[in-house]
Amino acid sequence: MARDSVRGVQVAGLANIVGRNLTGFQGAGLLNVLGGTATGWQAAGLFNVAIRPVSGAQTAGLFNYVGPAKKAPQPTDSENTDAKMLPGRPTMQAAGLFNVALGEVRGAQAAGLFNVGGTVRGVQVAGLLNIADSVAGVSIAPLNFVRRGYHRFEVINTESWPVSASLKLGGSPSFYTFFTGAYDGFGNRDRRWGLGYGVGTEVFARRRLSFSLDAVAMHVNEESRGWTEDLNLHNQLRLLVGFAPLKAGGRLRLVAGPTVSVLVTQRYDTERAQVYSSLLQNRSLWLDEGSASTRVLGWVGYSVGVRL
Template sequence: MIKKSCLLLAHLIAVSLTVEAGTAGGPEPLRTVLRSLEQAHQVHFSYSPDLIPLEREVQPPAVGESLEAAMDELCRQLPLRYMISGKQVWLRPGAGELGQLAPKVPQPRQKSPIYPLSPAEEAERQRLASIMKPIGKTAPRPLNRPGGEAYQEIDFEIYLPPPPASPANGEQVYKGDRRLAQVSILPNLGTNMERSGEITNHLSVNVLWGTNGGVDGLEVGGLYNEVINDVNGLQVAGLGSKVNGRVSGTQVAGLFNVGYGNVQGVQAAGLFNQAGQADAVQAAGLFNHSAGAFTGVQVAGAFNIIEGQGAGVQVAGLFNRADQQIQSQVAGLFNTAGNVAGGQAAPLFNKADTVAGFQVGLINISDTITGVPVGLINIVRHGYNRVDFSTGEALHANLALKLGARKFYNIFQAGLRLSDCPWQLGSGQYSWALGYGLGSIKDYGPHFQVNYELVAMQVSEGASGWGNRLNMLNQFRALGGFHGAGRRTVVYAGPVLNVTVAGQRGGDAADEGLRAPYSVWSRTGDRVALNAWVGFQAGLAF
């Protein structure tokens, strides 16, 4: 009897201690129990509210228990699994033990009853859902904590979004939904509503202004079209169109077209066209601009600019600029380019680093040219640039500056002819001449060349200054020269065909300064007298 009384007393004491430990309050929601454990043990719980039943009632662990014992008690009441890492406690449901705690399978956000999915689109959605798989599990391993206690490490199935499809891994790039058509008045005010920026449409009609994910067909806008991704087809706007991605087709707008990606096709606008890089034809009333590489044709009323590598043609009313390379440029004022594979033509001037073709303009400037620069002034940094001293029977002393390329260069010449009595210079018995000419060099061996030159000079008498009477000396020269390995200094001599054209004054002959030593041909008319003879010229160029 005494033994039974002792056992009953011990049971009552145990029940009393349990009540005092905090269980007397009855079951509580799991959310409340977790908050109490966070405060008691200074830890933080991490879990998904969609997977953990926070409102499920459980019996709270006894006060004073260790965190591991408290978590074990909760896992006994609910199918949960946990892992403790420092001050962090990770919670997840036990797989296959509680139906409502199982991970949710990703579902498409919207299935439109108006535009049913095609078999290809449905297959794409299933592909995305199938690759939403967890990271592989690792085998559990026992770990020892300081003090000799052992616990089991658990693994977590962390779900990650599927990797984006890309052409590199052979998958088809998928950009949002595709629909047959859409109609909108303003952005997000149309049949696609707030999803306008995600959906690619085969037909897009924007009454005023519309924004779409992409166009694969035709888009027409009353004022303005904006596309987030790509355009394949035709895009027409009353004011302008902007495409953030690639354009493959045609853009036509009253004011402007902008394609920030690669543009392949045609851009036509009343004011300007802009492309990231292009393989296209750009036609604009004001200007065209390509920020990257360009292949094709640019035609503008004012100017064209290519910042990247160019392999096309630029035609503009004012000027063209190609920062790197271009095939050809034609402008109403001037052209500038890095390297020119074809040619440049402009009335004012042309400038380039390397020219493999021609330059035609009043002033042509280049570092190197393998073709022909045709202009009044040709400046080639690594070309044919010489100072020339020479003498001949027509003009006794000559100074010339020759600029350009060996195939074609300009001649600026000044000459002086002394009278038969040099001591009479002070009395005005001498002639001087200023002229301009063109020349070309032909090599006939490693050290021998012939300069073919055509020069026209106006001759004036004495100190009377530049007269108003026609008095010209025209020369055609064939000057053979010898030079060293560097071809810099040349000693030359050769025949010269001289033709004078002198205005008549009351039947008088030409000026004394142009009287020929002899004549091989002559003509005298009422207004001019012509005379021709063959002379010589010799000199030094360096």
């Protein structure tokens, strides 16, 4: 334990505690706790805690925490009294469970479960969830919630599904993930519905025009009741051209483009006495491979809809 600051190296079998700042390296079997800022590296078997920003790296078996920067003093009462945060520092956090960095992150966060950051200028990678105020970079996880990020709702019609809806979330248009659902059962047609997950990127966006590329996989349910137990996976690659009809750069966009579908199915149709899916009706197949138990089929189609 050092009540003031440490310059150099601090190594312990259990824990290191520093009252103020660290310049150098901290290594502990269990935990490191720092009451101020750090310039260097904290490494612990369980967790690292720094009350103020870290310029360097934190690596831990469980979690890392970095607090916000101090607020800049207010010059005079007559001037702007809004408190401003001091500039962030380069930070790399890697943990088995989660990372939390309040304020600005300049670097990377990687965790097995989730990351929490303020303004992230770099990359967030998590096994489950990323949370941030804003991201100038990429957030990669099954779920990404960025307050000032990319949030879009899209409804489209395709050759396979009369209606399909997707909720797209990401730190920026350069990479986003989305949940999607589709339904077909209007009129006298056999009912089917699908649920899936996808990833995408907006490769081009200028004024009224944009181009995005989405890849999605949906499990298709075709039984009259409940869930189709057999493998019945509809994979689709979509190239969507977007046009903003109301104003340049507007959120409302009309989207359309070609799609390539690949269906992998083991669903046995008792009426046809073969492996079959109703998605194949009236399709011109460019791919038809497989065995008596599994079929892989491909076709080309279209997508057209609206994005909000």
